[in-house]
Amino acid sequence: MSNGLVTAGIDIGSTTSKAALWIDEHLGPYVIGPSTTNPRGTARECYEKVLEMAGLQATDVAYIFGTGYGRAKVSFADENISEISAHGKGARFLLPPVRTIIDIGGQDTKVISLDANGEMIDFVTNDKCAAGTGRFLDFIARSVGIDVKDLAGLHASGSYKPVTLSSMCSVFIESEVINLVNDEVPLNSIIQGLHQAVATRVAALVKRIGLVPDVVVTGGVAKNAGLVDELERKLGIKVRTFPDDIDPQIVGAVGAAVIARQKYLKQNNK
Amino acid sequence: MAILGKDRKDDWEVVYEGAIGLEELYESDPDSKGMNAIIKGFRRYTEKLFEAEDEGRPIVWHNCGCSPELMYGLEGVQPMPIEVLTVLQGLIGDVNYNVAAIDEAEAHGMAPEVCSIDKAAVGFVLKKIYPDPTCCFYFNTPCDSQIAAIKVLTELTQKPMRMMDVPYLSGDREVRYLAKQFREAIPFLEEHTKRKFSWERFREVCEESNRTAEYLRDWNELRRHIPCPQASKLVALNTALLVAFSGDPEGTMVARAFRDEAKERIERGESSIEGGESYRAVWYQDPVWWDLQFYDWMESELKLVIPMDLFGYYAAEALIDTSTPESMLEGLARKSLRVMPMSRQFKGPIDVFIDDYLRLCVDYQADFGIFAGHVACKHAHAGIGLFREASREADIPLLFFEFDMFDPRVTPIETIQEYISQFVEDVVKPRKEAA
Numbered sequence: 001m002s003n004g005l006v007t008a009g010i011d012i013g014s015t016t017s018k019a020a021l022w023i024d025e026h027l028g029p030y031v032i033g034p035s036t037t038n039p040r041g042t043a044r045e046c047y048e049k050v051l052e053m054a055g056l057q058a059t060d061v062a063y064i065f066g067t068g069y070g071r072a073k074v075s076f077a078d079e080n081i082s083e084i085s086a087h088g089k090g091a092r093f094l095l096p097p098v099r100t101i102i103d104i105g106g107q108d109t110k111v112i113s114l115d116a117n118g119e120m121i122d123f124v125t126n127d128k129c130a131a132g133t134g135r136f137l138d139f140i141a142r143s144v145g146i147d148v149k150d151l152a153g154l155h156a157s158g159s160y161k162p163v164t165l166s167s168m169c170s171v172f173i174e175s176e177v178i179n180l181v182n183d184e185v186p187l188n189s190i191i192q193g194l195h196q197a198v199a200t201r202v203a204a205l206v207k208r209i210g211l212v213p214d215v216v217v218t219g220g221v222a223k224n225a226g227l228v229d230e231l232e233r234k235l236g237i238k239v240r241t242f243p244d245d246i247d248p249q250i251v252g253a254v255g256a257a258v259i260a261r262q263k264y265l266k267q268n269n270k
Numbered sequence: 271m272a273i274l275g276k277d278r279k280d281d282w283e284v285v286y287e288g289a290i291g292l293e294e295l296y297e298s299d300p301d302s303k304g305m306n307a308i309i310k311g312f313r314r315y316t317e318k319l320f321e322a323e324d325e326g327r328p329i330v331w332h333n334c335g336c337s338p339e340l341m342y343g344l345e346g347v348q349p350m351p352i353e354v355l356t357v358l359q360g361l362i363g364d365v366n367y368n369v370a371a372i373d374e375a376e377a378h379g380m381a382p383e384v385c386s387i388d389k390a391a392v393g394f395v396l397k398k399i400y401p402d403p404t405c406c407f408y409f410n411t412p413c414d415s416q417i418a419a420i421k422v423l424t425e426l427t428q429k430p431m432r433m434m435d436v437p438y439l440s441g442d443r444e445v446r447y448l449a450k451q452f453r454e455a456i457p458f459l460e461e462h463t464k465r466k467f468s469w470e471r472f473r474e475v476c477e478e479s480n481r482t483a484e485y486l487r488d489w490n491e492l493r494r495h496i497p498c499p500q501a502s503k504l505v506a507l508n509t510a511l512l513v514a515f516s517g518d519p520e521g522t523m524v525a526r527a528f529r530d531e532a533k534e535r536i537e538r539g540e541s542s543i544e545g546g547e548s549y550r551a552v553w554y555q556d557p558v559w560w561d562l563q564f565y566d567w568m569e570s571e572l573k574l575v576i577p578m579d580l581f582g583y584y585a586a587e588a589l590i591d592t593s594t595p596e597s598m599l600e601g602l603a604r605k606s607l608r609v610m611p612m613s614r615q616f617k618g619p620i621d622v623f624i625d626d627y628l629r630l631c632v633d634y635q636a637d638f639g640i641f642a643g644h645v646a647c648k649h650a651h652a653g654i655g656l657f658r659e660a661s662r663e664a665d666i667p668l669l670f671f672e673f674d675m676f677d678p679r680v681t682p683i684e685t686i687q688e689y690i691s692q693f694v695e696d697v698v699k700p701r702k703e704a705a
Contacts, residue, residue: 082692082695082696084692084696085695085696085700088696113662115665117704119700119701119704120696120697120700120701121662121665121667121697121701122658122662122667122668122697123696123697209658210655210658210659210662212662
């Protein structure tokens with residue numbers, strides 16, 4: 001039983017599902033798990049787990065917002081909201097000076113622009129092409145026999161000599177990478193080149209909307225320091241990071257929980 | 271359906287049937303005075319074109335950068351914009367005829383990058399759908415695509431052609447430069463139409479054009495009203511009105527109906543949207559001419575109204591001073607350079623394009639702007655970075671997407687609807703709620 005106002009955000013993404021609690025003015029516990037072919041069940045599992053972590057019952061939660069591609073499947077949510085709004089709100093609450101949010105998810109990349117008051121003023125998405133997404137990095141990592149989690153480490157190992165990858169289509173780039181491996185090009189150079197290619201694509205998206213500092217990267221790919229490093233090179237600025245205790249993958253769920261809180265307070269004239 | 275008692279090419283009959291059907295539909299609706307007037311205007315235009323052909327009167331082709339007053343200065347001459355059938359098919363006919371004409375032009379060798387309205391015009395000429403011109407009177411504006419199409423049309427028709435060189439800038443020097451070309455074009459038009467140009471007739475035409483302009487100016491003012499009194503789709507039709515009807519009493523009739531309807535609805539306290547409007551947006555760049563019902567969807571589903579767009583905006587300086595032949599030519603040149611939608615914004619520095627947009631957003635109290643980027647308007651797309659920057663500075667959210675204003679295959683209507691719904695939901699609605 002909580003004494004404060006508790007709201008929840010459930011983010012059902014294409015690759016991972018997340019649940020977060022917002023308790024009074026602070027981020028409560030959160031969970032991240034894999035998405036499954038049963039989004040309803042996944043949402044329920046994440047939610048139950050996060051309640052358990054907080055020592056709360058479902059009746060302690062005042063309002064719930066679903067978000068992400070599977071938001072409509074969060075059957076126990078009071079409302080749902082697009083992941084764009086959720087990421088914008090979440091990033092702003094977790095890192096108040098932020099004006100540009102680059103969310104690189106499993107299935108798409110979004111760039112969200114906030115005005116000085118933190119209200120969203122524009123966004124742009126790359127949702128028609130797999131290249132430049134988390135799934136793309138995962139796919140290439142597997143094709144060269146490494147775990148996606150090892151990409152950042154390989155990027156940082158050895159000297160910085162990124163190869164130039166001429167293809168940007170995820171299908172063609174796989175053959176190009178395999179050819180480079182067969183030519184015994186050092187793996188770290190290939191990974192650096194891969195990150196550079198993805199960063200170029202993401203930077204183009206950022207420039208379409210206009211680069212306004214501070215900039216933060218969210219989504220699972222934000223954990224890849226090699227890619228973030230390349231993105232900083234391409235954008236010519238230092239990207240902000242969340243505090244160590246906040247996983248960048250949780251931002252959408254946090255945003256949904258914050259929006260749930262605001263909605264609850266508004267409805268109850270508080 | 272026969273036109274003036276004669277069977278015509280299918281393409282025209284479809285348009286004519288569409289006009290008759292829509293006239294019947296809107297005539298019984300007392301709140302559709304404007305829509306009814308322009309539909310009637312389209313029907314009358316089609317009839318006038320075939321009257322001219324049947325009577326053997328000269329038909330002069332022109333393009334959408336050209337305001338037709340000078341041609342009306344020659345008795346009995348019927349001007350015909352080369353885009354006329356494409357526009358009519360999109361608005362009141364069957365868009366599949368346009369798609370077929372576009373494919374025909376591409377098969378003939380027109381580059382896919384050329385504007386669909388120009389490709390369709392070439393397609394219709396290849397299919398011999400248009401009445402033959404006596405000669406052609408073109409302006410090299412509003413874009414390079416038009417020039418490409420004009421070259422092809424000239425090759426195909428082998429008819430005499432006069433091209434007005436519309437300068438990059440639009441100051442007084444440029445007005446005089448264009449007016450001089452108009453004067454030089456008169457003997458060309460007289461020679462090939464075998465009709466005498468009359469300054470007195472030209473004065474009457476310019477006076478008619480001024481009457482239309484005055485109504486449109488009032489109408490532009492009335493559409494600022496909150497709630498917007500009339501349907502969004504009416505603004506998208508204004509350019510068709512200007513290109514086809516400037517200097518024609520039919521145009522004045524339509525403009526007056528636009529004005530009267532707005533005025534009467536404001537007096538009655540009526541909104542274009544049942545239950546009231548929630549959002550207002552300035553639609554910039556090109557309208558979705560192949561699906562006017564799309565505007566009804568925005569109104570009913572999103573409670574979003576478009577009080578003004580680039581095609582509906584009628585800038586000041588449209589009035590032609592009719593005191594002397596020179597003042598009339600200069601007045602027409604000024605209108606061509608500084609007033610005609612697209613010609614005004616797509617030539618010269620991009621400042622006019624952006625400044626007009628920002629002014630419209632303020633004047634029409636828009637919550638946001640929609641930059642509907644017609645894929646062939648590369649001159650406009652080139653400035654999107656500056657456009658976004660200016661919107662950001664003015665704190666006006668801007669939705670940008672690409673589509674084709676005559677070819678529904680490029681971006682389907684469902685995708686456009688999704689773009690707009692998402693932007694309203696994610697950007698506009700939270701900002702309004704926070705305000």
